Amino acid sequence: MIKVVNLNKFYDDKHVLKDINIEIEDGEVVALIGPSGSGKSTLIKCIDFLEEPTSGEIYVDGENIALSGKDIYKIRQNIGMVFQHFNLFPHKTVLENITLAPVLTGKMSKKEAENKAIELLKKMDLLDKIDSYPDSLSGGQKQRIAIARSLAMEPKIMLFDEATSALDPEMVGEVLKVMKDLAEEGMTMIVVTHEMAFAREVADRVIFMADGQIVEENTAVELFENPQNPRTKEFLSKVL
Amino acid sequence: MKKKISILLVLALLMTSILSGCGKKADDMISGDDNVESYTLEGIKKKGKIIMGTSADYPPFETHAMIEGKDQIVGFDIELAKYIADELGVELEIKEMDFSKLLGGLSTGMLDIVIAAMNPDPERQKEANFTDIYYESKHVVLIHKDSESNIKTIDDLESKSIGVQLGTTQEKFAKSLEGAHILSLTSNPEIVMNLKTKKIDCAIMEEFVAKSFAKENDDLIVVDGISINGESGGVAIALKKGNDELTEKLNQIIADAKAKGLLEKWFAEAYELYND
């Protein structure tokens, strides 16, 4: 589904992604862990082409996204992304936030989009907020609405960029639950996270990155129980 | 940065070439005739009006006044201008602007003549034609009444601080005084403020203007007995440099008006208006 080949990214002189190679299968849930500045966010932004790689290729569903030109919009419609700081549209209601993209991109009619929104909000128990504005919501509610907004586009892949890092501890749980449910429904997900327990429980595979490189990669259980690389061991000893 | 500079340079070059190239066009377009400039005697007669520039903030020469509920520009210079227009058989159009912009207006051909109590000093004569003097102005000294006892004669002015208007003959005269400290300002009200606050000891200005300030401000008086008549202390009409035929014609008209006693009459009337 997603194939990253020899990906390199430079910000001016800084080499932030060094020869990254990853393959992600349909339905897989992959957790990306590592210290700050390791390049995790940059990597998933590259996959959504929100950042442009300096060299290397990224294939989504067999298509090289760097060569897609105008079709990049279509490709992005199939990839959903959830951000650390939610990035809800403050001047739109919850309903409008969710229905805007499906309608504007021509994916759904207004009625269809509204129905989809209601369905998603019901699942998250947030239907009563449908006409509220984002600034009246708590952090946890905002993030769940943000997830609903991305899901409304019916993407094949969901990318999560530290989705719970900006939340108060009491609200982390409600968002992780939504993510877990998604995983169980078979969604292909790449999750950048610091929540190790979540990674261990929900992820099929865990990739540990440091200094722009993939240091170690294994099944969740194996990586957490038997880390091979000393760098991995060092990191895990500090966060677990 | 380099790119920005080169863009600006190109624009500047474009602008200057357009400006210099089209300068001539304007005059031709007005008279519709390649040989007649609009500001010459012939041009004026052809277009049926004479355009006069002035700065209407200098009574009694030119100022705004409410006549029968309407705002009009009136004064001694205006009477002269009307007379000139009549003699030439054309309409009078008055264009008002900052004093400092008047000579510029002449050189672009936008103004035909400038009558603004302007003294034809040597620097100005380099830029414009001037007619004969039509009014000899006298300059007097204005002081704070507290200084009455120590400023009585011209000699007393030496080593004093003197306020004058920038670019005037008064300024030139003041600079010729030994040891005097000169403060050149852009307008008379500014000079008066400095005088009232005793930042300067005295001011040299045109007689009428000085007397009017003294009248309206109890703390200021005109020094009796100092009267400065320097060379070319008079005012003349300014024209575009080289506009000789019109200059000659205006000289005739001025001499004519003088002979008929009109100049004195107009000045007396203007003086009356402001001296109730």
Place this chain on the structure above:
Amino acid sequence: MGILNLLIDYKYYYLTGIKITIALSFFSLIIGTTLGALLSLLRLSKFKIPKAVATAYIEVIRGTPMMVQIALVYFGSYVLMGVDMNTFLAALIAVSLNSAAYVAEIIRSGIQSVDKGQWEASKSLGLTNVQTMRYIILPQAVKNILPALGNEFVTLIKETSVASTIGVLDLMHASKIVQSNSYKAFEPLVIVAAIYFILTFTLSKLVGILERRLSYHD
């Protein structure tokens, strides 16, 4: 009191001056804003020439004094095109052209101040750049731009005083007329400062109300 008498005697000039100053400022704002929006578009353009022209225009206008600009328009129009321009029109053109440059900067900064995350979210949903600008960025930028435009209006009230140098009967000119006719030096200054202050203060308050209205909106 002397000041009261001056106000009464010269009320025609003060009233005309106030009307003209406000009219000049208001219309310059309208024209300037429209032009400024156009300039902003050019600046965002992908093509090098429109972008360079717009940038050069803004730099030149912001780098030269208004007094010089108004004289260039008034006298320049005569020299270049033989046009005898009405003084109010010349002032309107000069002030509008000047305002456009500042408005372009206001618009640019208003757009840039919208959080980058809004771009990321919008693009990640598959919206095009144009759609993002139209539905997400611009509506939010407007919230920053409108109060800044209001402030530009207040600034214009003071800036239009250069019009007096070419003979427009604005508030500044009214003050000069009163000074020269009354031979009073201080009082006319106090009066005109007070009037300008009342105008700008009132406008600032109105801008403040506008700002609050906009922020209550969500």
